[in-house]
Amino acid sequence: MDDTRTLSREVEATLIPQGTLMSLPEGETVTITHRLGGNFTVMTHNGMFRIKGVDGDALGEDVTEAAASEDDYDGSPPEKDALWEALKKVFDPEIPVNIVDLGLVYSLNTTERLEGGHKLDMDMTLTAPGCGMGPAIAEDAKGQLERVPGVSEAEVNIVWDPPWNQDMISEEGKMVLGLV
Helix, strand or coil: CCCEEECCCCEEEEEECCCCEEEECCCCEEEEEEEECCEEEEEECCEEEEECHHHHHHHCCCCCCCCCCHHHCCCCCCCHHHHHHHHCCCECCCCCCECCCCCCEEEEEEEECCCCCEEEEEEECCCCCCCCCHHHHHHHHHHHHCCCCCEEEEEEEECCCCCCCHHHCCHHHHHHHCCC
16 A cells, blocks of 8 residues: 655654654655554655654654653552563564564663652664664663653663574564564
8 A cells, every 4th residue: 555645844854774864844755664663664765764753743644642641650660561562662663573572672670769760771782783773763762661650761772792683583573574
């Protein structure tokens, strides 16, 4: 199905796979190739770009991002299941599998902050050391984690040890990628 759109306003986008921030002008014709984790991967005559979900209105999309409600927070540490579910909304824009099922998340550690709430430290890797999208993926992960009740702050570190390999992909991820 062809999902061609015309941008209704100028929008900041990330060039894939280089990771360079660029502006796409109002009136630019784009084709949406993926809707992943609330973000959009689009093709233009100049290449492939990732547009953040908050800019989905420029594509004519209704996008809402639910933030963690302080009213629902009881002071306890964030639930591990909620953290992992949040991370399943984060994608490399070139791969239709989330970073959890790709095996890119190496650790999640929670510490209580003196100011209240909890800080989350996460180590993750990328499928290739030269991936220019690393900072954008890490920023997506940080944003998703900070929406989880109890997380006041998140820090996402990109690490290279151990090196990632395809054996780290979950069975579900392998099925999506056609590896089983």
